[in-house]
Amino acid sequence: MRQGMNNERTPMKMIGIEVATMIMTATGALFLPGTEAFAARENDFRGEGEYVVPVADPTLLPYSRFLLNEVRVSKNDDGLYEMEIELPYDLTGGERVRIELLEQFSDATTIILVNPDGNGFAECKGATWATAKCRYEFEGLKAKFAAKLADGSLKEYVGAKYRNDAHRAKREAVAVTFGAEPIGELVLGALDSGCPGCSIGNGEWESEYTTASGSLVAAPLSLARRTGVYYNESGSGTLSDLVYQGNVATGRWSYGGQSGWLRFTFEDDGNAFTGNWGLANVGTPAKGTWSGFRR
Numbered sequence: 504m505r506q507g508m509n510n511e512r513t514p515m516k517m518i519g520i521e522v523a524t525m526i527m528t529a530t531g532a533l534f535l536p537g538t539e540a541f542a543a544r545e546n547d548f549r550g551e552g553e554y555v556v557p558v559a560d561p562t563l564l565p566y567s568r569f570l571l572n573e574v575r576v577s578k579n580d581d582g583l584y585e586m587e588i589e590l591p592y593d594l595t596g597g598e599r600v601r602i603e604l605l606e607q608f609s610d611a612t613t614i615i616l617v618n619p620d621g622n623g624f625a626e627c628k629g630a631t632w633a634t635a636k637c638r639y640e641f642e643g644l645k646a647k648f649a650a651k652l653a654d655g656s657l658k659e660y661v662g663a664k665y666r667n668d669a670h671r672a673k674r675e676a677v678a679v680t681f682g683a684e685p686i687g688e689l690v691l692g693a694l695d696s697g698c699p700g701c702s703i704g705n706g707e708w709e710s711e712y713t714t715a716s717g718s719l720v721a722a723p724l725s726l727a728r729r730t731g732v733y734y735n736e737s738g739s740g741t742l743s744d745l746v747y748q749g750n751v752a753t754g755r756w757s758y759g760g761q762s763g764w765l766r767f768t769f770e771d772d773g774n775a776f777t778g779n780w781g782l783a784n785v786g787t788p789a790k791g792t793w794s795g796f797r798r
Contacts, residue, residue, distance in 0.1 A: 548576040548632035551702065552691045554591060556681045563680070566673045569593060570727040572705030574691060576632050579605075586616050586625065588689070592707050592725070592798075593674065594681045596651045597660040599798065602641070618643065623685075633693050641685040648682040657682050664723070664732065667739045667759075698728040700747030703773045710795030712780060724795055729754070756780060765793060773797070
């Protein structure tokens, strides 16, 4: 995270105040009215969240929600909150886009954080960080995503990743919606909320597996709680029924009409895994290996 600024009225501090004033003037209220005041703001928070892209078409709603596997909030040496998030790859065309935000305005119910590079801001409300809701506007990223829309790379990434998915067009439509207007809401939660142990696997991976004949296949992989999706040059497959016990995940894979079992063992730091896959059910002989490292 960036080194914090002091509490004087620096240009960024003034920008934060102006942003808050602008929101109040334009709407008469902040983005998230009616939520509880911050009763106990933790000095440090590491959790996960569900990022939601606002869509007008209700049929897109199931594909507009994305798990952020790691959200970090901490206080810097000046006593100001800093937040760090990473946007979902499905919304960035596969590019890693990390956003750092620094507290610029706060009162009893609201904290506004601004990206020092001018990429946007967040407005957060909630009883604690673990129950907070944040509204984001990434105005400074519009040019980046406009270029991706123009060259087709935004849709191309989603299309390749979900090429065998019957709902691929809807996923592409959500990516295009975000690319045209990069805004969204994030509902924060405690790490592993709703899925004990899943945080060690959640996220984007560069993975590869060996086929039954011994060929090595590159297969970028996304894991989100108990499910996943991977793809190669020929198509895409899914993972389901993932269960985490310590550093070990077991579950099912499905690809091209076939299915079977898998077992991944993650390194203690959560940045790599090794494993095996097989046909039918657990207990049958492994047909190949499967390994990966975090993107």
